[in-house]
Amino acid sequence: MDLELQLAVERLHAQYVHALDSDQLEDWPGFFTENGRYRIATAENEQRGLPLPVLSAEGRGMMRDRIQSLRHANIYEPQRYRHLVSGVLVEKTSAREARSTANFVVIRIMQDGDTIVFATGRYVDRIALPDLKYDERVVICDSRRFDTLLAIPL
Amino acid sequence: MDLELQLAVERLHAQYVHALDSDQLEDWPGFFTENGRYRIATAENEQRGLPLPVLSAEGRGMMRDRIQSLRHANIYEPQRYRHLVSGVLVEKTSAREARSTANFVVIRIMQDGDTIVFATGRYVDRIALPDLKYDERVVICDSRRFDTLLAIPL
Amino acid sequence: MDLELQLAVERLHAQYVHALDSDQLEDWPGFFTENGRYRIATAENEQRGLPLPVLSAEGRGMMRDRIQSLRHANIYEPQRYRHLVSGVLVEKTSAREARSTANFVVIRIMQDGDTIVFATGRYVDRIALPDLKYDERVVICDSRRFDTLLAIPL
Numbered sequence: 441m442d443l444e445l446q447l448a449v450e451r452l453h454a455q456y457v458h459a460l461d462s463d464q465l466e467d468w469p470g471f472f473t474e475n476g477r478y479r480i481a482t483a484e485n486e487q488r489g490l491p492l493p494v495l496s497a498e499g500r501g502m503m504r505d506r507i508q509s510l511r512h513a514n515i516y517e518p519q520r521y522r523h524l525v526s527g528v529l530v531e532k533t534s535a536r537e538a539r540s541t542a543n544f545v546v547i548r549i550m551q552d553g554d555t556i557v558f559a560t561g562r563y564v565d566r567i568a569l570p571d572l573k574y575d576e577r578v579v580i581c582d583s584r585r586f587d588t589l590l591a592i593p594l
Numbered sequence: 595m596d597l598e599l600q601l602a603v604e605r606l607h608a609q610y611v612h613a614l615d616s617d618q619l620e621d622w623p624g625f626f627t628e629n630g631r632y633r634i635a636t637a638e639n640e641q642r643g644l645p646l647p648v649l650s651a652e653g654r655g656m657m658r659d660r661i662q663s664l665r666h667a668n669i670y671e672p673q674r675y676r677h678l679v680s681g682v683l684v685e686k687t688s689a690r691e692a693r694s695t696a697n698f699v700v701i702r703i704m705q706d707g708d709t710i711v712f713a714t715g716r717y718v719d720r721i722a723l724p725d726l727k728y729d730e731r732v733v734i735c736d737s738r739r740f741d742t743l744l745a746i747p748l
Numbered sequence: 749m750d751l752e753l754q755l756a757v758e759r760l761h762a763q764y765v766h767a768l769d770s771d772q773l774e775d776w777p778g779f780f781t782e783n784g785r786y787r788i789a790t791a792e793n794e795q796r797g798l799p800l801p802v803l804s805a806e807g808r809g810m811m812r813d814r815i816q817s818l819r820h821a822n823i824y825e826p827q828r829y830r831h832l833v834s835g836v837l838v839e840k841t842s843a844r845e846a847r848s849t850a851n852f853v854v855i856r857i858m859q860d861g862d863t864i865v866f867a868t869g870r871y872v873d874r875i876a877l878p879d880l881k882y883d884e885r886v887v888i889c890d891s892r893r894f895d896t897l898l899a900i901p902l
Contacts, residue, residue, distance in 0.1 A: 454835035520890045522868040524834040526678040527608035553893025560676040582674045585707025680832040681762035714830040736828045739861025
């Protein structure tokens with residue numbers, strides 16, 4: 441077991457969620473390689489092999505565009521999100537790549553204090569080494585019901 | 595502090611919850627030693643010293659039986675579970691055994707998307723070394739209210 | 749990356765939450781340095797730079813007093829709490845100090861089994877080295893709505 445790699449990947453996941461939870465969405469593309477891919481899928485579609493992502497982005501450019509539209513669309517964003525990541529499994533598949541699977545839960549806190557479990561699922565990642573950037577992050581959500589206004593990265 | 599043991603135990607806990615959350619229940623007995631013991635108890639009964647487990651199994655054979663009945667009883671299992679494990683304390687008590695305490699939360703996601711905090715509590719484990727198998731896993735739940743249909747391992 | 753420090757801080761956070769969740773509140777001041785500071789704030793006030801903590805204590809003496817009043821006020825405390833800590837970032841700022849940021853979620857379980865997400869937010873800590881005691885722990889809660897009876901440390 442590679443202790444250093446394990447903790448480095450856990451740290452990457454931690455920095456990622458702190459950026460999102462602190463509403464530093466402009467930092468989000470920087471967690472990916474230049475051509476990195478991101479998609480949100482449902483567990484149901486993944487199991488059936490349906491390549492129908494709820495949301496997807498290829499490359500930092502597309503991610504930046506997405507965040508920009510998001511900023512223009514939501515002048516006022518009253519809710520907060522809080523991510524928990526747990527059960528991080530890491531495997532080094534080559535000198536240039538590690539794979540990771542981890543459970544996540546996202547809590548949403550509305551301005552009036554109303555708090556719900558917003559999303560749960562698994563992060564399934566391919567991570568470029570030694571840069572420690574996501575070459576692919578697939579967010580597999582347990583629920584197939586999505587808020588139609590779902591726009592923020594998970 | 596034994597860094598390697600700490601991360602090895604965290605990895606064991608992670609593999610355990612990923613098996614359950616991926617519905618690979620047939621893998622569950624393999625996380626235990628041949629005569630390993632598993633029980634679910636309530637915090638209230640544990641405090642009072644009442645040896646009344648909600649559910650218990652001794653040895654892999656009994657665990658396999660349990661999973662088999664579960665598979666036969668539930669032809670169709672529409673809900674999903676997502677485990678979070680946190681605050682993993684590990685102590686090496688001998689060359690052959692480590693003890694671990696950790697907090698857990700299990701979220702249940704119904705097919706219609708309805709999501710609840712299903713169970714919370716502590717895992718209190720005796721772990722056989724160097725095999726890293728549970729010799730005893732006690733799941734101490736905070737709530738004393740149990741779904742009468744509770745059947746899946748936690 | 750300092751693996752040993754990372755795991756030592758995670759262990760400190762773990763021991764802290766296990767003490768609270770096991771209702772060993774008398775152990776709480778011992779996690780701080782003699783003059784350690786603790787406060788609960790809202791994310792909103794922190795962002796606006798308003799120094800209005802929901803609750804604060806300076807030094808172990810004040811913490812002990814707080815726990816004592818709490819014990820006298822609540823003869824019977826039927827609810828339980830379960831903390832999850834995740835995304836622990838650690839940075840060594842000097843030979844005598846580390847800083848840490850981590851996400852937390854606290855679940856409250858009432859005696860009738862009713863379970864809610866009680867509080868979410870971030871722990872922002874200054875930790876004295878090599879003692880591994882909190883010199884300052886700021887609990888920044890996402891919600892600005894607080895139970896008026898909020899009395900227990902988070």
